[in-house]
Every structure is written in C-alpha cells, then in structure tokens.
Amino acid sequence: MPDTLTLPRLDDLHVHLRQDALAAQVAPLTWTGGAGRVLVMPNLRPALTTVEAVLAYRAALQAIEPRLDYLMSICLHPGLDRSAVRAAAAAGIRVLKWYPHGVTTNSSLTGSLSECAEACAAAQDEGLIVSLHGEAPDDPAQGIDRMNAEQAFLPQLVALHQRFPRLRIIFEHATSAAAISTLADLGPTVAATITPHHLLLTADDWQTDPHSYCKPVAKTAADRAALQAVVASGDPRYFLGSDSAPHPAAAKAGNQPAAGIFTAPILAPLLADIFDTLGCLDQLPAFATTRGAAFYDLPPAQGRISLQRRPSRIPAQINGLIPLRAGHDLKWTLGACKE
Numbered sequence: 454m455p456d457t458l459t460l461p462r463l464d465d466l467h468v469h470l471r472q473d474a475l476a477a478q479v480a481p482l483t484w485t486g487g488a489g490r491v492l493v494m495p496n497l498r499p500a501l502t503t504v505e506a507v508l509a510y511r512a513a514l515q516a517i518e519p520r521l522d523y524l525m526s527i528c529l530h531p532g533l534d535r536s537a538v539r540a541a542a543a544a545g546i547r548v549l550k551w552y553p554h555g556v557t558t559n560s561s562l563t564g565s566l567s568e569c570a571e572a573c574a575a576a577q578d579e580g581l582i583v584s585l586h587g588e589a590p591d592d593p594a595q596g597i598d599r600m601n602a603e604q605a606f607l608p609q610l611v612a613l614h615q616r617f618p619r620l621r622i623i624f625e626h627a628t629s630a631a632a633i634s635t636l637a638d639l640g641p642t643v644a645a646t647i648t649p650h651h652l653l654l655t656a657d658d659w660q661t662d663p664h665s666y667c668k669p670v671a672k673t674a675a676d677r678a679a680l681q682a683v684v685a686s687g688d689p690r691y692f693l694g695s696d697s698a699p700h701p702a703a704a705k706a707g708n709q710p711a712a713g714i715f716t717a718p719i720l721a722p723l724l725a726d727i728f729d730t731l732g733c734l735d736q737l738p739a740f741a742t743t744r745g746a747a748f749y750d751l752p753p754a755q756g757r758i759s760l761q762r763r764p765s766r767i768p769a770q771i772n773g774l775i776p777l778r779a780g781h782d783l784k785w786t787l788g789a790c791k792e
C-alpha cells in the first residue's frame with residue numbers, strides 16, 4: 454500500500470460555487486481542496502438561463518479564484534431553443550443542466566424534459582452534454598418520496614437516451630442500486646457522476662445530521678454498496694462530481710435544513726480516505742482525473758497534488774461553513790502544493 458499518492462489536480466465535474474460573498478469563500482476553498490477543473494452548476498439566484506449570464510458568472514469566478522479552470526453549464530429549460538444552444542456551444546459552455554421542478558435550490562423555472570426536446574436535439578448536434586438531476590418530484594399519491602424519487606425518474610433517463618442515442622447524457626449524483634443497474638443497460642453515451650458523500654452515508658446519517666442532508670438523499674446500505682462496487686470496478690462511465698453545495702450555517706439549522714453537503718475544502722483527502730477504506734485506492738486517479746475528462750473530451754488534467762497517509766482533522770467550521778464530518782479525522786492529508 455503506498456503512503457504517498459501523487460495525482461493531477463482533480464476534475465470535479467459537479468460543484469456549486471454559489472455567488473457573491475459566498476462564492477468569494479467557496480471558490481478558493483475548492484482550489485485548496487485539490488480540484489483544478491470544475492463543472493460549475495447554474496442554479497444561482499436568478500438561475501443562469503442565458504449565455505450572457507453564464508459568461509458573466511464565469512468572469513466573476515475568474516476574478517475571485519483565477520487558478521481554477523471553470524467549465525460552465527446553463528439551465529436547460531423549455532425556452533432554450535436551437536439558436537440559443539448553438540450560441541452556448543460557440544461560447545464554450547459544455548453542459549445543459551436540467552433540474553426537475555422544485556427539487557433543488559432555485560429549480561423553480563425548469564419545465565419537463567419532454568418540453569426541452571428542441572434543446573436536447575440541438576445539444577446532440579452541437580456536441581453539448583445534457584446533465585440530469587434525476588429525481589421525480591415528491592408525490593404521496595403515487596408513493597414517491599425522497600427514498601425512491603431517483604428510481605421513479607429512471608424511465609425518463611431511458612426514454613431520453615432512446616430518443617437521442619448520440620446525445621451525451623450525465624446522470625448526476627447517482628445514489629441507488631436501481632440507477633446503477635439501469636445504466637448498465639444503456640449505451641456509452643450515458644455516464645454518471647458519483648459523490649464522495651454517497652459512497653459514505655446512508656439514510657441513518659441525514660436523519661440525525663443536517664450537514665449530511667442533500668438531494669438526492671443518501672439511501673440504504675445496499676444502495677451505497679452498489680455505488681462502492683461500481684467505482685471499485687473501474688467502469689469508465691462513472692466519475693467524480695462532488696456536488697459540494699455549501700449553505701450558510703443558518704440555512705442548515707432548524708426543522709427543514711437546506712439540502713447540500715460541503716466537501717470542496719476536503720475533497721482530495723476525503724476521496725483518498727474513502728477509496729483506501731474500500732480497498733480500491735488504485736481506482737482513484739481514473740475516477741477523479743481521467744474518466745470524466747474522457748467523457749467530456751477534455752485535455753488531460755493539469756497541475757499536481759500530493760497526498761500522504763497520515764491523519765488530518767476536518768475542521769469544525771471553515772469561515773462559518775460546516776463541512777461534511779466536521780471534527781472527524783481522515784486517514785490522508787493533502788500536502789502543501791504549489792501548482
């Protein structure tokens with residue numbers, strides 16, 4: 454077992470860097486956590502629905518933290534027509550991100566996937582990726598709740614792939630055994646991101662800890678085992694998207710805490726700890742630096758980080774933001790890095 458691990462800076466292909474004062478804290482912490490290239494999510498207030506708004510957001514992020522390489526996404530919504538998708542591609546935007554109505558932070562304007570067919574067809578032609586937050590809305594009459602909302606969405610994923618077989622689709626933050634088995638039957642144009650927290654947590658965690666609560670929620674031990682098995686297997690269609698999503702401490706307090714788990718500042722040592730514990734440390738470089746780049750068609754990840762096998766303590770809070778497993782120890786430490 455190696456005691457030192459040297460990697461390119463991580464490709465974190467699903468992050469929430471937030472905006473304004475919160476972004477000014479979060480973007481630098483994302484760099485110090487080991488990421489180099491990030492796919493930035495567009496669910497700001499207001500949501501990023503135009504090319505101009507996405508480019509202005511990228512410029513703001515570059516002014517805050519110029520060392521990160523920002524890959525941008527735009528909200529996929531029914532108003533996005535073919536010419537808008539072409540303009541997005543021409544501006545270097547990589548991803549059209551779809552949120553189901555009302556499921557996540559600032560997702561109130563999104564229409565149904567079938568209402569977005571023109572944009573999906575254009576994305577297929579232009580080589581853009583469609584990225585899905587795959588959850589059906591809660592519906593007590595249909596028996597749909599947080600624990601099975603992902604499974605209830607899967608027929609829509611299959612239908613989108615069948616309608617647009619050349620369209621690259623990312624099923625974001627897969628959390629269930631049902632999702633893994635559905636993806637096994639789909640073609641190479643469909644991939645999935647997996648978060649570190651879904652490799653660690655089950656429903657027992659978020660029921661008692663608001664800082665372990667996110668959407669989609671962590672599910673059963675059997676679901677977690679399916680995620681662990683697929684990352685250990687080396688399947689090239691699964692790669693890192695941390696879904697790191699900080700909220701101010703006040704939004705995490707009370708009876709209805711905001712959904713989102715903050716892992717960006719501890720991302721590299723957290724992943725090393727998880728993969729080490731799972732006995733698949735050899736899979737970490739591909740999971741976090743090459744498979745996502747291959748699916749996105751990106752050049753190899755740049756920079757260098759070095760991890761050492763010695764304990765590091767996760768801070769109790771960082772600038773008032775509380776990370777996952779605050780106060781606990783990780784088996785790995787991210788060394789000081791210049792690049």
Ligand SMILES: [Zn+2]
Nearest residue numbers: 467494696698
């Ligand atoms: Zn997210």
